[in-house]
Amino acid sequence: AAKEQGRSRYHLFSNEMHRRIVERHRIADELRVALQNEDFVLHYQPQVDIVSEKIVGAEALVRWKHPQKGLIMPGNFIEIAEETGQIQQLGEWIFKTACKQLKIWLNQGLDDFKLAINLSAHRLEHSDFLSKVEKILLLNNINPQQIELELTESGMLRDTEKALELLNHLKLRGFALAMDDFGTGYSSLSYLKRYPFDQVKIDKSFIKGINQNNDDTVLVKTILSMAQHLKLTVVAEGVETYEQLAYLRELGCDRAQGFYFSRPVPPDEFAESLFASQFNSELSSA
Numbered sequence: 001a002a003k004e005q006g007r008s009r010y011h012l013f014s015n016e017m018h019r020r021i022v023e024r025h026r027i028a029d030e031l032r033v034a035l036q037n038e039d040f041v042l043h044y045q046p047q048v049d050i051v052s053e054k055i056v057g058a059e060a061l062v063r064w065k066h067p068q069k070g071l072i073m074p075g076n077f078i079e080i081a082e083e084t085g086q087i088q089q090l091g092e093w094i095f096k097t098a099c100k101q102l103k104i105w106l107n108q109g110l111d112d113f114k115l116a117i118n119l120s121a122h123r124l125e126h127s128d129f130l131s132k133v134e135k136i137l138l139l140n141n142i143n144p145q146q147i148e149l150e151l152t153e154s155g156m157l158r159d160t161e162k163a164l165e166l167l168n169h170l171k172l173r174g175f176a177l178a179m180d181d182f183g184t185g186y187s188s189l190s191y192l193k194r195y196p197f198d199q200v201k202i203d204k205s206f207i208k209g210i211n212q213n214n215d216d217t218v219l220v221k222t223i224l225s226m227a228q229h230l231k232l233t234v235v236a237e238g239v240e241t242y243e244q245l246a247y248l249r250e251l252g253c254d255r256a257q258g259f260y261f262s263r264p265v266p267p268d269e270f271a272e273s274l275f276a277s278q279f280n281s282e283l284s285s286a
Ligand code: C2E
Pocket: 045, 060, 061, 062, 073, 074, 075, 078, 094, 118, 119, 120, 150, 180, 181, 204, 237, 238, 239, 240, 257, 258, 259, 260, 264
């Protein structure tokens, strides 16, 4: 009976595996069409200075506008795009679209603002990467100083020498570099030491339990004091409540991002709150 049970479990497992493989193929096929039609959109989520509570930047987050299924979140397709190599074309579209949007806002009078763009480490492996980036900057007349590139440690492992060379180049070129999801990977600390990051983003899983869960609080405090020593800016991700914000302020965290301020929203909606906040702060300082 045990053997039979084992066998049926095996069948369940392999059916599940099969189903997932088929599903991934289907998504990759649909992505190919979506890339041709540019069926994507970027949403923007503000990054707020914890002391002044002013918007100092935003993160661009991609969504797939699926003709039948509506908006699909990046957790459901980025990894597949990375596996198939489609991330090159998708990443280029994301960078181009983010730069165009940034230019529009700059032309409307926005200043002291950085746009954060997620960069899949897979793109660093592509020989055309830098020339594509330069072309988009030039076309949109964007200064890299207004852009922050967010990288996670997963995927950076494959060719550390080449990744290091490229990240140094991007940094010299003027981009700010942020380490995303800090604390979730195996080698967050050695990555911080090896690569020229300006900023760390504390992963939202640590912010969740801050103030209630002693382990999370100790970890966040440790990250903050380490970042201070290394002269890195710290952004807390996933700030959902006033209590979390107040506690992070008390601990000396620089910036916050999360549903407490705003969910990621389409560009027009983002611009409304952005220009309202600039206008209000001008009024109050006048
Ligand atoms: P991430 O870069 O760490 O982005 C933050 C994620 O946390 C976003 O999920 C955002 O919607 C979510 N978030 C923000 N505030 C809160 C909060 O207060 N509470 C909670 N529970 N969640 C919050 P999203 O948009 O689903 O993106 C998931 C991940 O997909 C991103 O994590 C990033 O790794 C990847 N991704 C998104 N856009 C892009 C992109 O343009 N390029 C690449 N390569 N990856 C992207």
